[in-house]
């Protein structure tokens with residue numbers, strides 16, 4: 203069987219989920235797309251990736267991410283979102299799961315919810331990228347995925363095009379818990395693809411708490427904060 207598997211791999215080599223190149227045996231991505239050099243340390247994650255950058259994530263107990271959003275990580279996530287390389291979700295979710303296992307009290311977490319995407323984008327791309335990540339993460343961690351628990355009621359202007367004060371206002375009332383019974387009294391893991399200032403995650407965490415959720419932890423695939431270069435340069 204092993205010989206057959208090896209022969210099949212020669213005929214049909216596994217391809218990198220981010221760029222489509224063939225990948226070496228035993229690797230999840232090709233050498234060009236390796237993400238390890240942009241990993242966020244567990245020490246930073248224990249503090250919280252936002253707190254490490256002088257920000258906070260109100261309504262959440264912890265905010266973590268396996269990677270800084272730069273270099274190959276940035277290219278990988280862009281390929282995932284805009285070129286519909288759906289296999290990338292599995293790889294990113296596996297890294298998110300590793301960080302969750304290292305940092306969070308997983309035995310307390312009863313459900314995974316995702317930051318809802320923009321309804322129009324989902325229609326155009328045919329998939330919700332944060333939803334797909336959340337589903338894979340839930341499977342990796344063996345925690346139930348609460349599909350559609352949070353919904354976005356209307357499309358809002360893009361956060362990155364707004365100044366800081368406008369960002370918070372932009373999201374007010376944009377999210378709602380669709381199934382209150384599913385979140386009441388629970389400790390949940392909220393997840394998204396990228397976290398910048400945490401405005402969107404905070405608004406989602408707030409709605410979950412307002413609707414009776416006991417505790418919220420947050421995990422993104424990558425953190426795009428202004429201080430992201432500092433850890434790489436040994437200053438954080």
Ligand SMILES: [Zn+2]
Pocket residue numbers: 218219220221222223231232233234235
């Ligand atoms: Zn690649």
